[in-house]
Amino acid sequence: MEWTGACYADKPTVEVTTWIAAAPTQVWTLVSDIELMPRISSELQSVEWLDGGSGPALGARFVGRSKHDALGEWATTSHIVEYEPPRTLSWAVEDPQHPTALWRFTLESQNGGTLLREWMQMGPARSGLSFAIDRMPDKEQKIVFVRMREFEANMAFTLEEIKKLAFSLGGMGSATTNFYNNAYSRQGWAEVAAEVRTRWQAGDRDDAANLITDEMVLATTLIGTEDMVRERLRVWRDVGVDTVRFYPAGESLDARLATLGRAINLVRDIEDEAAQ
Structure with missing residues (x-):
């Protein structure tokens, strides 16, 4: 992200894009699993659906609890404001009419896979960052810029993680020799690793990615x-x-x-x- 000089009231935005070798319907099952996000985020600690809900739907609400070294710990209530499977998922943080932030995933079929975009908007309502700006108003532009760069880095990491893991299991090495596949096999996922490799090398990459479980990601990579x-x-x-x-x-x-x-x-x- 390049310097923009934006202030909080400008409602700055950032977007990260990646291509995934899987069908949009398959990618949708991941991005719409809000409860998965804390496991691949350095800030978001937990998510809990409200009102008896168990998944996204237009108007559904969830509480997200976050932690940041400089900003402390906080909880927010978000509202699903766009829900169009398997194309768009968006939520507004706090008041849907005047949110502290907006977040959106969009999916587009492209080249036999999925072009996945994650977009967010800061503001316009006050958030925890506003207190830092209140303390140092002369540094508002820098505070906003640093925070938007953090969002950008976290978003990029989230979008890439499952794709990289699927590639390491199925796409590296020959049909008979694959260091990463063998490593996962030694750790107790021999059958899954073998099936991922078979499907990936046969060109069935969406099903290969679908075989990757949260447990495999968390147990074998230093994320979270x-x-x-x-x-x-x-x-x-x-x-x-x-x-x-x-x-x-x-x-x-x-x-x-x-x-x-x-x-x-x-x-x-x-x-x-x-x-x-």
């Missing part, structure tokens, strides 16, 4: 909140893993280095625990 990553590192340490390869998320070199720094600190914390 810091507490989730810390616990996963403890498990790996306790079974003898002594080498971890990081692929830090971030849209710029500085952002990726910052993510890597946080990961290194977590590893050091785990090592200190073991030494005590």
